Amino acid sequence: MIFRSKNPHTCRQVGRVIQSYLDDELDEQRRAAVESHLENCRNCGLDAETFNRLRASLLRVQPMDDAVLNRLRDFGESLKQDAAG
Amino acid sequence: MEITESEVERNAAFSSYVLPEIPVLSRVALSMTRNNSDAEDLVQDTMLRAYRSIDRFDGRYPRAWLMTIMRNAQINRVRRRRPELLRDPDRTMDEYANQANETSSVEDEVVDPVFDSVVAEAFNRLPPKYRTVLELVDLGELSYREAADVLDVPVGTIMSRLHRARKRIRNELEDSPDWSRNGATP
Numbered sequence: 001m002i003f004r005s006k007n008p009h010t011c012r013q014v015g016r017v018i019q020s021y022l023d024d025e026l027d028e029q030r031r032a033a034v035e036s037h038l039e040n041c042r043n044c045g046l047d048a049e050t051f052n053r054l055r056a057s058l059l060r061v062q063p064m065d066d067a068v069l070n071r072l073r074d075f076g077e078s079l080k081q082d083a084a085g
Numbered sequence: 086m087e088i089t090e091s092e093v094e095r096n097a098a099f100s101s102y103v104l105p106e107i108p109v110l111s112r113v114a115l116s117m118t119r120n121n122s123d124a125e126d127l128v129q130d131t132m133l134r135a136y137r138s139i140d141r142f143d144g145r146y147p148r149a150w151l152m153t154i155m156r157n158a159q160i161n162r163v164r165r166r167r168p169e170l171l172r173d174p175d176r177t178m179d180e181y182a183n184q185a186n187e188t189s190s191v192e193d194e195v196v197d198p199v200f201d202s203v204v205a206e207a208f209n210r211l212p213p214k215y216r217t218v219l220e221l222v223d224l225g226e227l228s229y230r231e232a233a234d235v236l237d238v239p240v241g242t243i244m245s246r247l248h249r250a251r252k253r254i255r256n257e258l259e260d261s262p263d264w265s266r267n268g269a270t271p
């Protein structure tokens with residue numbers, strides 16, 4: 001069975017642009033083509049999910065320490081106050 | 086002491102362009118330095134440099150402007166120090182693994198500590214030019230165009246390095262016997 005009518009893009013074509021798609025770097029036309037492919041293709045869907053998890057994971061292992069952030073905000077404010085004399 | 090008009094403007098620009106970026110700057114700094122106190126110093130250094138040069142900043146793409154400043158600041162810092170003290174991959178991997186275990190999920194997604202540690206280790210092993218692009222785009226949340234401006238390379242170079250870097254990490258995930266695809270299969 002061939003799904004040509006539903007999947008005008010092949011998996012290989014989608015594989016080449018899937019990361020740009022996930023990064024929101026595709027133009028409208030290509031974005032729509034990838035989207036419709038993803039609706040019908042489980043393999044590419046899993047691929048997309050892995051890349052999404054990968055990014056989420058990278059963000060998780062770089063923790064934001066609130067104490068540090070607060071110190072940095074204070075530092076930023078102090079730069080302004082210094083300038084104000 | 087009188088506050089001059091230019092100081093008021095500078096302070097306003099600093100408040101709107103720099104202060105909101107502190108969390109993102111911290112995240113990228115932590116990745117660049119792999120060390121909490123160095124990361125804090127680096128962000129401070131970046132803010133100081135930003136404050137001094139904000140008169141010359143045109144207000145476009147503040148995050149990319151700040152990343153450029155931070156990158157230069159980090160390059161200067163590395164030059165000043167002995168390289169063997171800078172990066173201790175083993176320690177960082179342990180830290181990352183611990184952090185991955187300690188960090189609880191705020192989102193609804195399934196957080197798999199094994200997945201996170203494989204990703205962290207693969208990320209740490211990336212060659213610097215791949216790692217840098219991931220830092221700018223995934224951690225620094227820059228667009229491809231902005232990252233290209235920071236590194237002064239074509240957008241196509243950003244794209245190919247970024248995509249290759251992520252594929253390397255994905256391949257390590259696939260090769261990892263410990264990673265169950267819990268989240269990916271029903």
Ligand SMILES: [Zn+2]
Pocket residue numbers: 010011012014037041042043044045
């Ligand atoms: Zn497909």
